[in-house]
Amino acid sequence: MLLRLRISLxxxxxxxxxxxxxxxxxGADIIxxxxxERGEGRAVDDLTVYWPDSAPRDALTQGLEGVSGVVVEGVWSTREAPGTxxxxxxLKYITAAGDRALATxxxxxPVLFSADWAAAATEKVPRTxxxxxxxxxxxxxxxSITPLRPEAHTLPSGLHIIAAPLPPLALTFLLARAEGPPFHRIEVHRLTRILEIFLTLPAIERGVARGFRGSHAG
Known part of the structure; x- marks a missing residue:
């Protein structure tokens, strides 16, 4: 299986x-x-590793925390495609998706950020x-209120989210992680940059119109 580890060291x-x-x-293979993060004598790293399906994650955590000064902040499953x-x-797939850019x-x-799911809805309540x-x-x-810029929060249920506005489209985007640690500020920054590029694509308004038609079908 593919695992994501967040460690402070x-x-x-x-x-x-x-x-x-x-x-x-x-037995972990680092991908x-x-x-x-780095500062004040500490660093926070995310590692993606291949881990045997039959091996317990506790063995991995215990081994790491046996290293002096290492704190395991989270271990969770990921579907993230490794790569530099x-x-x-x-972004290449999104650009080529035409009026399906929003859905793509x-x-x-969720794949890119080792999250569980994502969704977009109208800013106006009741949301569609x-x-x-x-x-x-x-x-x-x-x-209840769309933030002015992407923000990370942990809900009372324990669900970690990033809520982000899509201003030209009057939409709210939500990315959620049920397993693992809260979203780091670097992850929020990465998502912000991606959404900025996404919002420059010429086909996104057609994608929103298509989404409205689909949500009201039937």
């Missing part, structure tokens, strides 16, 4: 090497590493959901 020479050795001994620049690949973007974001990805609930917990 001392920002000193050799600390990451200790982590990678522990992962290797445990990708992203530095999320996955954003570019997904919504379906792609234009499109939701696989595993999205019937009752999507959109915020």
């Amino acid at each position: 001392p920002d000193r020479p050799g600390a990451l090497g200790q982590v990678t050795r522990v992962l290797g001994v445990a 990708q590493l992203v530095v999320l 620049y996955p954003e570019l690949e997904i 973007m919504i379906d792609s974001m 959901v234009l499109h939701s990805s696989w595993r999205a609930p019937d009752d999507v917990p959109f915020p």
Whole structure:
């Protein structure tokens, strides 16, 4: 299986090497590493690893926390396609999707951000959901007020979300992660940049119109 690990570790020479050795001994194959944060003697990294399906995740967590100064902030399943620049690949698919650009973007974001689902609905209440990805609930917990810029929150249910405005379309976008840690500010920044590019595409208004037709069909 493909797992995402978020770890906090001392920002000193050799600390990451200790982590990678522990992962290797445990049987994890490291696919990708992203530095999320560095400062005040600490670093926060996201690692994507292949992990044997039959192996318990607890063994992985216990091994890592045996390294001095290492804190495991989260271990969760991911479908993220490994690669140096996955954003570019997904933006290529969205650009080629024509009037399905909105639906393609919504379906792609959970994969890119190791999240569970995404959805978009009208800003105006009562909201009309234009499109939701696989595993999205019937009752999507959109915020009562759309934020002025993408914001990350953890709901009382424990669900981690990023709520984002799509201003030219008068829509609210929601990305949700049920498993794992809250969205990091770097993830919010990444999503902001992607949405900015998405909103420049010429076909997105046709996609919204198509979504409205689909939501009112029948």
